[in-house]
Amino acid sequence: MRTFIILISAILLFNLSSCAARVTKRPAKVTVIKTAPQNHKIVVIKGKHYYFWNGRHYRKTRRGFVFVRV
Template sequence: MRLFFIVIITLLFPLSNTSYVTTVITTPAKVVVVKKLPKNHKIVFVKGQRYYTWNGKHNIKTNNGYVVVRF
């Protein structure tokens, strides 16, 4: 019986010793918040969502201002 436990522990130790944890490193997104819209902005609707566009970029309104979004 003692030999059985020693064999089991010997077989299970290498399996439990390896780590399956991976580390993912991400860089924070570069977000530019515009506080006030320029006068030449246009309002467009895409799938029922309101976007403000100028200079070829679409922006969405948030609590802090307007943030550029990509489609």
């Protein structure tokens, strides 16, 4: 009986632990800009390249440029 209780408690202990390492939220709506304007500038912040125009920073993706907060 004692072995049975230890076995059941061990199974419950392993089943109640979470396997999720990180939960992230994705923005609901992302505006993709296909081409950068002629007056854009490339800036490097903490080793990452950003494109800057109109007072905003953008990252280059496969689909175009996406606004990011630096």
